[in-house]
Amino acid sequence: MLLKEWENEKETLHLLSQILGKYKLECSYQEPQWEHVILDITVEGFTTGMLHYKDKDSYITVNLIDHVIEIRVDRNKESIELKNGLSIQYYYSEIKKVLEKHGLDMQINTTPQEFPDTTPFEKDSHHHHYDSEISAKVLDLMKFAYHAEAQFISSLRTRRVKPGLFWGTFDISSIIVYNSHQPFEDDSKIIERAAFDEEMIEFGFWFGDDNFKGPTFFVLPYPFADKKFECNDKFPEGSYFDENLDEFIIEVSNYNNDTIQDVVKFFYESYSIFKDDLEWKNCEHFHLPLKMKENNLK
Known part of the structure; x- marks a missing residue:
């Protein structure tokens, strides 16, 4: 698959991975070579794996089969639909809302890193491309x-x-x-x-x-x-x-x-x-x- 065939979708997925990565950066035990922030590839997509904050364990997964973002906090699980037209601003807001609902109020740096567009997640309404x-x-x-x-x-x-x-x-x-x-x-x-x-x-x-x-x-x-x-x-x-x-x-x-x-x-x-x-x-x-x-x- 050539990049020109999905460049817009790639940028949106890249930014979604950055949201997950920023949470993993703050809630994983630190390792050399930034190994602790790497996202795991799964059968369904990519995930933070286990995060830990305030005695609670959680994960965030971008599920590219069922087209949802899955969030689990201990025994509670919620999902956010992945859909064309929904923006990075929306996804970030919804993820933050779910985490805070279950007592996870960790703060992250919302400015993308190593990415040409540095619009903070909470203001990015222009990356909104998704195709199943x-x-x-x-x-x-x-x-x-x-x-x-x-x-x-x-x-x-x-x-x-x-x-x-x-x-x-x-x-x-x-x-x-x-x-x-x-x-x-x-x-x-x-x-x-x-x-x-x-x-x-x-x-x-x-x-x-x-x-x-x-x-x-x-x-x-x-x-x-x-x-x-x-x-x-x-x-x-x-x-x-x-x-x-x-x-x-x-x-x-x-x-x-x-x-x-x-x-x-x-x-x-x-x-x-x-x-x-x-x-x-x-x-x-x-x-x-x-x-x-x-x-x-x-």
Whole structure:
């Protein structure tokens, strides 16, 4: 699905994810690399997972199958319809109203982050696009990206961040973190200084942007690449190193298991090059087989 086919709907979904993310930011136990604010991909859509505030547990889910926002506070559950014409201003107001009804009065920063339009949620009446058929396709893409990343990273014997929705940039990413403290050079940048303070390699997916027409996977190292790299013959067809982004890139148009296998190979080869360039040591055991009986995902 090309971005031009659903750009308005994407912006509305992106802002919905930001509302959820802002609540998760305030009500989750803090972790390095902002891992605590990542939204979980589910069978139905994306969710905050468990939030905790004032001895109450809650969650907020954007359900792209039943086209509702679900809010549970302990044993109480309410929903808000997702519908074309309803604005971010409306959704935010309704979510806030439900939470306050059940005793959750937490305050969030309502200004979008890493998003070109900084209209606060409570004033945003112009993002109001929703389409049920597009939402179904978006959910399929989210799950496709999740499975590609999870297949690569889940069994690795090292510290990693599992795939999830980074709501600032609206991409689905996972991370291998190396045991080396590397503080970000500009401590005034609130997001970057917490995201980039240890050596890592990020494996991600985004839906497209001004430079990429549609679904694209990337691999990014930190410290950031400062030289040009080449794709060897082990990379799947279509892979390349983007010198402007300093990332390995592969764009995809099919969303089947064969493509997932290509993406897994793309991740592995990109990781191998960046790992060696960063001079990571003692990584041989990362890929040792798990001593478990194989399950249905093998």
